[in-house]
Each structure stands twice: as structure tokens, then as C-alpha cells.
Amino acid sequence: MVWSKIFRITCGVAFLAGSVSAATLPTAKDVQAKMGLGFNIGNSMEVPNNPTAWGNPFPTQALLDSVKAAGFNTVRIPCAWDSHTSGGKVTETWLDSVKTVVDYAMRAGLYTILNIHHEGEGGWFQSNIGTSVNSNIDTKMKTYWTQIANKFKDYNERLLFAGANEPGPNINTWTSQHVQTLMHYYQTFIDAVRATGGNNATRTLIIQGLNTDIDKSVANAPVSTFPKDKVEGRLMFEVHYYDPYQYTLMTSQQDWGASEPIQPQYYYGDYQKAGEPKRNAGYNAWAGSVDSKLGSIVHPQEQFAKMKTNYVDKGYPVIVGEFGANIRSPELSGSDLNLHKQGRVQWHKDVVSAAKQYGLTPILWDMGNESNTGYDNMAYIRRQSSPVGKVLETDVINAMRGVYGLGNYVNNGVTHVEDFINGGTETPSSSSIAVSSSSGIAQSSSSATIALPIVLAGGQVKFHRNGNTLYGSGKIMLFDMNGNLVRSVGMATSSKTEMHLNGLRQGNYIAKCQGKVLQVQIR
Numbered sequence: 001m002v003w004s005k006i007f008r009i010t011c012g013v014a015f016l017a018g019s020v021s022a023a024t025l026p027t028a029k030d031v032q033a034k035m036g037l038g039f040n041i042g043n044s045m046e047v048p049n050n051p052t053a054w055g056n057p058f059p060t061q062a063l064l065d066s067v068k069a070a071g072f073n074t075v076r077i078p079c080a081w082d083s084h085t086s087g088g089k090v091t092e093t094w095l096d097s098v099k100t101v102v103d104y105a106m107r108a109g110l111y112t113i114l115n116i117h118h119e120g121e122g123g124w125f126q127s128n129i130g131t132s133v134n135s136n137i138d139t140k141m142k143t144y145w146t147q148i149a150n151k152f153k154d155y156n157e158r159l160l161f162a163g164a165n166e167p168g169p170n171i172n173t174w175t176s177q178h179v180q181t182l183m184h185y186y187q188t189f190i191d192a193v194r195a196t197g198g199n200n201a202t203r204t205l206i207i208q209g210l211n212t213d214i215d216k217s218v219a220n221a222p223v224s225t226f227p228k229d230k231v232e233g234r235l236m237f238e239v240h241y242y243d244p245y246q247y248t249l250m251t252s253q254q255d256w257g258a259s260e261p262i263q264p265q266y267y268y269g270d271y272q273k274a275g276e277p278k279r280n281a282g283y284n285a286w287a288g289s290v291d292s293k294l295g296s297i298v299h300p301q302e303q304f305a306k307m308k309t310n311y312v313d314k315g316y317p318v319i320v321g322e323f324g325a326n327i328r329s330p331e332l333s334g335s336d337l338n339l340h341k342q343g344r345v346q347w348h349k350d351v352v353s354a355a356k357q358y359g360l361t362p363i364l365w366d367m368g369n370e371s372n373t374g375y376d377n378m379a380y381i382r383r384q385s386s387p388v389g390k391v392l393e394t395d396v397i398n399a400m401r402g403v404y405g406l407g408n409y410v411n412n413g414v415t416h417v418e419d420f421i422n423g424g425t426e427t428p429s430s431s432s433i434a435v436s437s438s439s440g441i442a443q444s445s446s447s448a449t450i451a452l453p454i455v456l457a458g459g460q461v462k463f464h465r466n467g468n469t470l471y472g473s474g475k476i477m478l479f480d481m482n483g484n485l486v487r488s489v490g491m492a493t494s495s496k497t498e499m500h501l502n503g504l505r506q507g508n509y510i511a512k513c514q515g516k517v518l519q520v521q522i523r
């Protein structure tokens with residue numbers, strides 16, 4: 001049984017008023033030392049136009065609590081921006097939607113990475129890295145990052161900004177001109193963030209390798225090509241790891257010009273299948289044999305050693321912003337599926353072990369989809385059905401936890417940290433709450449019974465929700481997650497305003513009243 005220990009809580013939603021002074025945040029090296037193992041909320045906030053369009057519900061506090069309880073200390077939030085713009089600027093409603101998720105993560109005590117992701121097929125940035133700077137792209141980079149940075153300028157060092165995702169899928173051969181163009185855009189990103197001041201003056205920022213590919217980055221993007229920062233020691237570098245591709249992501253036979261077709265690979269490490277060598281990780285169709293390095297910890301060790309030598313040792317901490325491998329079901333069943341699953345546990349452990357060995361931060365990619373559809377079959381923590389937050393891949397999670405000396409997974413709940421503004425510490429404040437449940441799934445603080453004051457000093461009504469009604473003083477406006485105004489009641493001068501939520505479609509909304517914001521979920 002999992003026990004709940006409840007601390008004092010003043011309110012289910014934190015409203016922050018007034019200005020705060022800037023803090024000098026820790027260096028990237030000091031921040032990375034505390035980031036531990038990471039988790040991606042993939043196929044969610046980065047989905048163009050609608051974060052729920054690819055099947056995942058809008059992230060909740062319960063989900064982020066569960067990520068923390070599973071042993072992760074970092075969360076990466078891939079995010080779309082361009083599809084949430086009006087007049088060339090990101091809508092304030094979308095910024096509020098993103099802030100809601102960032103606050104969930106920060107409140108759960110997670111180091112939080114917020115990026116500009118792919119922005120859809122052929123998105124405005126990552127698929128358009130040319131041999132010269134495009135002024136329209138450069139303007140968007142400056143505009144969007146200025147808005148994002150201003151929204152979060154007072155958050156502490158646990159919030160990190162990442163300039164891009166996987167830049168350059170349009171490039172087959174990187175030239176020095178391509179690299180210069182990409183680094184120019186990164187310079188725009190860095191300058192835009194720093195110019196907003198506050199904690200952003202010393203916040204850790206992350207720039208991405210070429211295609212986030214290790215070998216391409218090492219060959220063409222040494223630190224001498226990097227953009228310049230006004231402050232020392234506040235930049236990180238990002239790569240991704242899905243090696244070997246035939247084992248982690250390939251779902252169908254392909255022709256790459258070898259003497260035989262290239263087939264998906266199912267078996268790894270100590271759990272290879274002697275009778276099907278072509279299905280073993282590392283099989284080389286050109287050589288007609290298995291490369292033992294690709295089917296063992298040796299390959300990630302060699303790759304991550306390159307990152308240490310070329311970047312970490314030269315002052316740029318490195319994150320492996322994505323890694324993961326599909327479960328090969330329904331392709332496999334019975335003993336073959338069991339053999340595959342055992343090897344897959346070893347693959348995850350090998351990647352995390354090698355990353356930790358060379359001082360890199362590994363961040364697991366999770367798509368949220370539990371269905372047997374091949375490419376999308378990469379869900380480690382449940383998101384699309386009840387109970388949200390259930391650990392689905394206990395063996396994989398335990399293997400990775402073991403690398404960090406955490407022992408096997410037991411959900412003991414999490415302690416909420418409300419003090420994440422202006423250099424706040426990780427120590428739980430007096431307005432924190434440790435939450436868990438007998439089902440083993442961490443629940444959000446909103447599930448606790450909290451007595452909220454209705455009337456504040458001066459006769460003002462506190463902006464809050466009670467059942468199907470929102471209460472506040474002044475005009476209340478309700479927006480959908482795309483920034484469209486759905487409902488509006490009251491006047492700016494109203495002393496008491498009520499908005500009834502009856503008749504709304506199921507989903508998530510953002511409500512605003514006199515500068516205060518609430519996320520509203522309709523079920």
C-alpha cells in the first residue's frame with residue numbers, strides 16, 4: 001500500500017503577482033549535475049494546432065507527478081509555437097497553456113526543458129537550414145524566443161530553454177555554410193533570451209547538434225563554430241541516440257543498395273537469436289555479418305566518449321535529448337517476444353550506463369501510444385487511458401533506475417515544490433503537498449480537499465472554480481487551447497462575476513480574469 005502524507009497547502013493554483021529581482025543562476029555544469037535521468041512528453045505539446053490531435057490528452061499534474069515518482073529528475077517538453085500565432089506573434093493563450101504544463105513540471109520538482117520542436121512536417125525552422133540566413137526565419141526565431149523568455153523570465157534554474165529539435169533533415173551533406181547558418185540562428189536565440197533580462201540573463205540554454213547526430217556534429221560542428229554568449233558557462237549541447245536504427249525505429253524492409261534488403265532487427269545484446277542473425281542488432285547487410293559493437297554497450301560508449309572529448313571536456317555539458325526503442329509487437333509473439341523484451345531492457349540499460357559513464361544526461365523519448373502500430377509503440381508511462389501515470393515498462397524503468405542507484409520502482413508519491421520563481425530552491429515550501437494514492441499513481445494537488453477563501457480583502461472575489469462555475473471579480477474570458485475565445489462574461493469593473501461551464505465540449509481550456517489564469521478541464 002502507498003501512503004499519503006499531506007503537508008499544509010494554501011491553494012491549488014499558485015498566482016504570482018508583482019515583480020521579483022533577478023538571481024544569478026548556477027552554471028550549466030552545476031545544473032546538469034542534478035538533472036539525473038530524463039523523460040520526454042512526446043507527441044503532445046509539439047503537435048501543430050492542437051496538442052491532443054495525435055491521441056495524447058493534455059498533460060496533467062498527475063502525469064508529471066508520476067514521471068517524478070518513477071525516478072526521473074528531468075522532463076523535456078517538446079513544443080509547437082508557429083501554429084499558435086496571430087499577426088506573427090505567439091498568442092498569449094498558447095503561452096498560458098504552455099505555462100500550465102511547465103508549472104506542473106516545476107511543481108513536481110523536475111528540471112524542465114522547453115524547446116521549439118519540429119513544428120510539423122517541413123516546419124518553418126528545422127527543415128529549412130540553408131547555406132545563407134533567411135531573414136524571415138531569423139525574425140521568427142527572435143520574436144518567438146523573446147515572447148517565451150519573457151513569459152518565464154523569473155523562473156529558477158530548473159527551467160532550461162532549448163533552441164531547436166533536430167535541425168537539418170533537409171541536408172544530406174553538411175557544409176561550413178550550413179553550419180554557419182545554423183549557428184547564426186542559435187546566436188539569435190541566445191541573444192533574444194538574454195535581452196529579456198531577469199533570470200534569463202544567466203539561464204542555461206541548449207543548442208542542438210547537426211540533425212542531433214553525434215558523428216555529423218563531431219565532424220562539422222566543433223565548439224569553435226558555436227555562437228557566443230554574454231555570460232560564461234551557461235550553454236549545453238544536445239544530441240539524440242537511436243542506434244542502431246534498424247533495431248530501435250525501423251518498421252519495414254528497405255532497400256539501401258546492399259546485396260540484400262535491410263530488415264528490422266529484433267534481438268539485442270545477450271538476447272540475440274542464433275537462428276536469425278539478420279534480425280540481430282548490428283547485422284550488416286553489406287558484410288553479411290553482425291557487428292558485435294552495435295549489439296552491445298560498446299557502441300554507445302564509443303559514441304558518448306566522442307561527446308565528452310569534443311564538448312563536455314571543452315566546457316559544454318551534453319544532454320542526450322531523446323533515446324528509446326519500439327516494442328516489436330505484434331511482429332513478435334511468444335518466446336520470440338520475450339527474448340526481444342529482455343534484450344530491449346538491456347539496450348536501455350546500456351544507453352543510460354554509457355551516458356552516465358561519460359557525464360551525459362539521457363532523456364527517454366515517450367510517444368504515449370500503447371497500440372501495436374509499429375513506429376508509435378513507445379510508451380513507458382501511461383497517458384492515453386486510465387490510470388494516467390501508471391508505469392507500463394517496469395523492467396525498463398528499473399534497469400535505468402539501477403544505473404543511478406535508485407533501486408526498483410515503488411511509487412512513494414512526490415512532494416510538490418511551489419518555490420520555483422526567482423532562484424527558489426528545491427526544498428519543499430510551506431505551500432507544498434506530498435501526493436500519492438493507493439493505486440500507486442501520483443495525483444495532482446487539485447484532488448485534495450482545499451478550503452479556498454471566496455472573498456478577499458477589499459471585497460474582491462478570488463478567481464477560482466467551484467464545480468461547473470468560475471468565480472472572480474471583473475471580466476472572465478475562456479479560451480480553447482488554440483487561443484480562440486469560447487466564452488466571456490462580466491465587465492472589467494464587476495465586483496463579482498460568475499461563468500457557468502455547462503454546455504462545453506470535453507477538453508482543456510484556459511480561463512483568465514484580471515491577469516490571473518486557470519486551466520479548466522471539462523470531462
